[in-house]
Amino acid sequence: MSSNKTFSLLILFSLLLLLIFDSAALTALKSCPSDCGAIEILYPFGIGKGCYLEKWYEINCTSVSGKLVPFLSVVSKEVVKISLPGEFSWGSAPLSYGSVRIKKPDNFPRMLKSLDHS
Numbered sequence: 001m002s003s004n005k006t007f008s009l010l011i012l013f014s015l016l017l018l019l020i021f022d023s024a025a026l027t028a029l030k031s032c033p034s035d036c037g038a039i040e041i042l043y044p045f046g047i048g049k050g051c052y053l054e055k056w057y058e059i060n061c062t063s064v065s066g067k068l069v070p071f072l073s074v075v076s077k078e079v080v081k082i083s084l085p086g087e088f089s090w091g092s093a094p095l096s097y098g099s100v101r102i103k104k105p106d107n108f109p110r111m112l113k114s115l116d117h118s
Contacts, residue, residue, distance in 0.1 A: 036061035036070035042082050045100070078103040 032051035035041055036059060046052030047059050047070075058073040070079040081101040 033061065036079075037068040039070050039079060040082065041070060042084055045082055072100065072102060075102070 032043075033041065033047045036047060041047055041059055043051075044053035045057045045059050047061050052058045056074055059079065060071045060073045061068050062071055063069075071077060072079050079100060080103050082098070083100075084098045085096050
């Protein structure tokens, strides 16, 4: 077998493996919850094992006073919005980064005043 045919078969086999693993990942993600309460949970964030990219993206969906509330597990802070890159724009240019907004603490204004008088 010539080296070109071997190389072509190797590339074809690699692409086939990539498609198999990618479709398995997509199937797993389809079974993941897509929201928690009123907050949409977008990948790479996720709820449950296998639904998030890595531990920094893990969301815990917890019942608080009878409502489901998402928490970013590594910092135990309530998530109020997740946006992905390109979702917002500055003028006509889409932003190239995403963001996670967390709920500010109830004592935030008092914290600012105490910092202001230091």
